[in-house]
Amino acid sequence: MQFVRPEIFHVAATYVDQEEMEQYLQALEAPWSTDAANTAEQLIEVAGRLCYRSFKPGLNKNVSKVREGNQPYLTNILNSKHGSVLEHGSDSYIFFNVSRVFTHEVVRHRAGCSYSQESLRYVRLDELRCSYPRVFERIEDEKKREHIKNLWIKHFESCEALQLELAQTLDLDLDNKTFEEKKKLTSAMRRLAPMGLATSILMTANHRVWRHLIQLRTSRYAEEEIRMVFAQVFEEQKKCYPNIYQDAILQEVDGIPEIIFKNEKV
Ligand SMILES: Cc1cc2nc3c(=O)[nH]c(=O)nc-3n(C[C@H](O)[C@H](O)[C@H](O)COP(=O)(O)OP(=O)(O)OC[C@H]3O[C@@H](n4cnc5c(N)ncnc54)[C@H](O)[C@@H]3O)c2cc1C
Numbered sequence: 001m002q003f004v005r006p007e008i009f010h011v012a013a014t015y016v017d018q019e020e021m022e023q024y025l026q027a028l029e030a031p032w033s034t035d036a037a038n039t040a041e042q043l044i045e046v047a048g049r050l051c052y053r054s055f056k057p058g059l060n061k062n063v064s065k066v067r068e069g070n071q072p073y074l075t076n077i078l079n080s081k082h083g084s085v086l087e088h089g090s091d092s093y094i095f096f097n098v099s100r101v102f103t104h105e106v107v108r109h110r111a112g113c114s115y116s117q118e119s120l121r122y123v124r125l126d127e128l129r130c131s132y133p134r135v136f137e138r139i140e141d142e143k144k145r146e147h148i149k150n151l152w153i154k155h156f157e158s159c160e161a162l163q164l165e166l167a168q169t170l171d172l173d174l175d176n177k178t179f180e181e182k183k184k185l186t187s188a189m190r191r192l193a194p195m196g197l198a199t200s201i202l203m204t205a206n207h208r209v210w211r212h213l214i215q216l217r218t219s220r221y222a223e224e225e226i227r228m229v230f231a232q233v234f235e236e237q238k239k240c241y242p243n244i245y246q247d248a249i250l251q252e253v254d255g256i257p258e259i260i261f262k263n264e265k266v
Contacts (some may be wrong), residue, residue, distance in 0.1 A: 001156040002129045006172040006225060008232045012092035012204070013240070014040040021046065030055035036070035040089030040207065041243050045073050074243040083266030085175040086208040086244065087112060091237070093126055095229055097131060097198040102225050106201065106217075112209040116202045121187040124167065128160040129198035134255075159194050163171050166192075207244050210237055210265060215260055220253040231257040 016039040025032050032055040037040035054062035054067075067073045077085060095102065105114055132152065139145040166189050167173065172182055205213070210233065216222065217230035234257065238245040247262035 001153065001160050002146065003132055004129045004163070005070040006098045006102070006131055006198075006229050007096045008229065008236065009096060010091065010236050010240075011094055011202070013038075014043055014091070016043050023035070025055070028055065028059070029054070030059055032056060034070050036243070039239055039240060041070050041074065042089075043088050044085050044207070044244065045070050045079070047088045048077050048082060051082075051085075063155040066178065067140065071243045071246065073169070074093040075217060075246065078247055078261075078263040078266055081266045083208045086211070086266065087206040089241075089244070090204055090206040091206040091240075092202060093233060094200060094202050095233065096200045097129065097228060098239060099131065099225060100193075100195045100197050100199055101223065103199060103201045104195075105223065105226055106203065109205075109209065109213055112206050118199045118201065120190040120193065120199070121183055124172070124186050125160075125163045125190065125193055125197070126167065128156050128193070130194070130196045132157060132199060134228075156194065156196075159192065162192055163189060174221065207237075207241070211261055212265055214248075215264065218257060218259045220258055224256065226257045227258075231259070234259050 021042075030053075032049075034042055034045055036045055049055050049066075052063060054063050057064050057066055067076060077083075098138070103117055107113075107117070118235065132149070136145065136148050136152070170185050171177065173186060177185075214230050214237070217226045217262045218234065219227070222230075232247070234248070234250075238248060249260050249262060250257050252258070
């Protein structure tokens with residue numbers, strides 16, 4: 001067995017074709033530019049301004065003045081809970097070395113979320129990896145702390161030995177088995193794998209969802225692993241998109257950041 005740490009990889013983000021965007025603005029007869037520092041915030045601003053033709057005063061005769069600047073524009077979007085425009089920007093993350101507990105919880109989020117998860121029907125468990133819960137590491141009594149860690153290691157090692165013995169008994173490594181047969185047997189064997197097993201999941205979601213999930217999953221009432229992972233997601237999102245995440249309020253709870261948004265669930 002091997003101890004690992006959950007990691008996040010921010011593998012994809014929103015792309016804007018600037019030439020096409022320029023052509024749209026010309027078609028609308030609205031020469032306009034933004035100080036947005038990234039394409040997601042640019043696209044969200046365009047989506048909002050498109051709704052009211054508020055690229056410049058007078059383009060829509062009802063609009064006599066417009067907000068200038070991406071940051072104040074997005075402040076207004078968030079304050080007025082015009083959250084649907086946030087759905088135009090999305091990001092993909094690979095959550096690597098997270099447990100099956102994590103993946104089981106995260107896939108409960110449905111609206112605006114897409115997932116691809118490592119299949120344990122196909123992937124053989126010949127080496128079990130896991131992260132060790134921080135809550136056990138924080139036990140003050142050293143003897144108790146070590147005893148629990150030893151129990152954990154013993155259990156994981158015996159689960160790993162069991163997988164290897166099953167594979168050997170079922171002749172999984174011999175060439176006389178088709179891939180289909182191997183898949184069926186691997187799928188049955190995974191039932192004996194522990195929930196703490198490290199695995200990976202690719203998740204794509206839009207900014208309306210990321211905001212909602214960051215708040216729900218960094219909450220002190222959520223599980224520590226998912227809290228730690230979503231605290232990393234928040235840090236990355238805030239760094240990349242300061243205007244979208246501008247209303248975040250952060251405090252540490254049990255050594256992990258807990259994030260709430262002034263404009264909750266936009
Ligand atoms: C701390 C914590 C503990 C949890 N504990 C448990 C538990 O013990 N057992 C358990 O089963 N689950 C548990 N959950 C999961 C929880 O019940 C939700 O399924 C999960 O948080 C997904 O919620 P969501 O708002 O992102 O839903 P999504 O399905 O992603 O929907 C997003 C939003 O769309 C709206 N929406 C979606 N579907 C509907 C609908 N049918 N009708 C009306 N509005 C809708 C809602 O506003 C919802 O918030 C827990 C979640 C958290 C954060």
